[in-house]
Amino acid sequence: MKVLSPTLAASLASGITTLCRCWIVTRTDGLRLGFTDHDEPVTIEGVVCSAESGATGSAIEQTAGLSPDGYDIMGALTDGRLSDIELARGLFDGAAVEAWRVDWSSPVDRVLVMSGTIGEVSRGSSAFTAEVRSLADRLNQPRGRIYQRSCDATFGDARCGIDATAATMRGVGVVTLTRTTRSFVASGLAGFRSGRFTAGRFVWTTGANVGTVVEVRTHLRANGGAHLELWEPMAAPITPGDAFDITAGCDKALDTCRDKFANTIRFRGFPDLPGNDYAVRYVTPGAENDGGRLG
Known part of the structure; x- marks a missing residue:
């Protein structure tokens, strides 16, 4: 009242x-x-x-x-x-x-x-x-852990175990060519292979968008430069000379955790969880319906 x-x-x-x-x-x-x-x-x-x-x-x-x-x-x-x-x-x-x-x-x-x-x-x-x-x-709002195939840890936190501040996980770049409101070519990331920063954290440090934090959609190394596309278009124009910090990204899949970061032991998902198609399968004639594991 x-x-x-x-x-x-x-x-x-x-x-x-x-x-x-x-x-x-x-x-x-x-x-x-x-x-x-x-x-x-x-x-x-x-x-x-x-x-x-x-x-x-x-x-x-x-x-x-x-x-x-x-x-x-x-x-x-x-x-x-x-x-x-x-x-x-x-x-x-x-x-x-x-x-x-x-x-x-x-x-x-x-x-x-x-x-x-x-x-x-x-x-x-x-x-x-x-x-x-x-x-x-x-x-x-959901609370607690979710039983799912993908990892529910945040990249770089204590449960993940990866040091997101390490030199192999972070880069500093400068825009050299603008393509659209969310894609551009940058210098300074030549030491990182394609895909290193896909799904990573991106922060503008100079320019009209300074302070804006966004997720990286794709990262491709080609012709001596890094081709980056962000998930969201920027509010202000992206111009050559704009600088940024970028952190490696993870799509939460087991293959990525194993092949990209060699961190399988800390994977926080359940990759063997049956999917919806498996859950709704029904008994068919001629199948081995003995209650054992399905292949």
């Missing part, structure tokens, strides 16, 4: 209110931004909720069950507060959101309506829509 301050409760009971909605977004890097649907800025807990973006929210539907609640925040993209490039780089992915109902004439009179995290974000030419998922959404 929401607890209202006496003055806010009295204002609501009077039938004449000066209410607005405010949202405080806390990114994973600690940056806090505020937005409001009021026509002037409102300050809450030291955060200035700006009216510049023209933010507005959909209706909030909350239930008593364990299913996650949610709503959407819509607003304009502005370079000073929230830009298209920041959204595309994923800086707001998983950010914490607090939704407040505030008396704009006296901001100390407010009530927290809902807390959650940002889910899917869609962008247009000049506006954005961000999905806010309630805290109950965490109940839908």
Whole structure:
């Protein structure tokens, strides 16, 4: 049950209110931004909720069950507060959101309506829509290990055992030729064979995309250069001279663990697990149906 301050409760009971909605977004890097649907800025807990973006929210539907609640925040993209490039780089992915109902004439009179995290974000030419998922959404996230064929360790962690900081596992490159928004040719990786960085971690260290982290889709060594393709297109143009750090990748398969890293002893999957086709096989005439192992 929401607890209202006496003055806010009295204002609501009077039938004449000066209410607005405010949202405080806390990114994973600690940056806090505020937005409001009021026509002037409102300050809450030291955060200035700006009216510049023209933010507005959909209706909030909350239930008593364990299913996650949610709503959407819509607003304009502005370079000073929230830009298209920041959204595309994923800086707001998983950010914490607090939704407040505030008396704009006296901001100390407010009530927290809902807390959650940002889910899917869609962008247009000049506006954005961000999905806010309630805290109950965490109940839908898998916990613990999954019984599966592929390895469930993170490459380079204690369970994997590979030293991802070793010179044979990391490289530093510079873009020499841009092909598309996610593929290019780079120098500096001549000492690594093709496929070394496929599924690896890629971080831009200079250029317009500096700080962006993405996964490598393919790595091919040809004609003295490294041909790289990333899984996601970059928000800003890739230009010759942009530098990056790159770490070897693993696709979690047993063959990769054995042939690429010689680390089979630490493989954390179950490669002999029968697949779906095997599980739904039925008895056929003439087969050896003695309960023994199938070939």
